[in-house]
Amino acid sequence: MDLLKRRLDIAHVIAREFLGIQEKGEQNLLECWLQEDERHRMEYEEIRQLLVAGEEAWKELEDGDLVAAACWQELQREEKRRSQWWVVWYRYASIVVLMLAVGIYYFAKQESPETIIHVETAAVTPGGGKAQLTLADGRKMQLDDTIRLTFKEVGGTDVSLEVGVVKYSGVDTADRKGAYNTLTVPRGGEFALVLADGTRIWLNSESSLKYPVAFTGNERRVEMTGEVYFEVARNAAAPFVVEVRDMDVRVLGTCFNVTAYGANVVTTLVEGSVRLNRGEEHITLSPDQQGTWNGDKFEMREVDAQSAVLWKEGIFYFENDPLEVILETMARWYDVGVFYADPELKNMHFSVKIKRYENINKILGIIAQTNRVRFEIKDRVINVYE
Structure with a gap:
């Protein structure tokens, strides 16, 4: 528990300060802790007063707490083995450790009401398998995890709907270059797709994703929005091309993720090689590299690609990301809104790794435990406060 460890560290710093044996840098650590919260300063003053009182303070703790009594018994055993100077050190350190450890529960009682998430409307549930499939003739089908059926598109391509997956197979005998299907996943949804060439695709x-019922010609071209992960079946004679806004991602056979929710288009390469094109600008990515089109030029950096695509494994993973990015991602998955009492809260950074099928309260609770922000859910909106 990080909170407990930190308070124990502070306890030893206070004890050493009182004895005049502080080590380098400890005074700055103590000053930072005191400035964090007025209650820290109050605790510190109370501890100083008790330490000055010496033996009377020790006996009060001894009489009032069984834990202190146990500490005193241990201290008496230590007195037989150590010098008087170390006895004094352990005595003061034990007092401070005990008081700050008890203080943890004081803070918990004081702060819990501020960080509890109140759900005052219908429960907010995690997303799941749901999508809309638009066929080449304009018909629309609402899909979810429970639907299982098989049918043929015009031209003979077999289409099957299984648990959260649309799968195409067979050979289209019709000459229908303009025959496209579109799979659309709403907020709070996810779905997978297997194209007739064997390419596997996950939509967040x-x-x-707009794609031809059957690929023809010398390339396999699809169009996407949002966030999509591709495992492209290799075909040297027909490169796979993903259109996203005004940019192309061109591959032969590889695994990569494209995110295009905000102003930037971010491509993360897991395996193989991809070339990103936008007008005259272009870059080529190798595994564990990420290319971003920021509206003006491409930028490239090294990343842990597997971490970037954990969403398709059902995991939220954020590493020192802005709160705005974290909550926008959660809002899409849980289909809720977000309101910031202070826009500056968007820029706070947090790290979180948790299954995204968890209750939203549990995920927000992890962030709230830092005591830097607190949340309230009301009318399907996450309200964020300092």
């Missing part, structure tokens, strides 16, 4: 919440 609020995403879409």
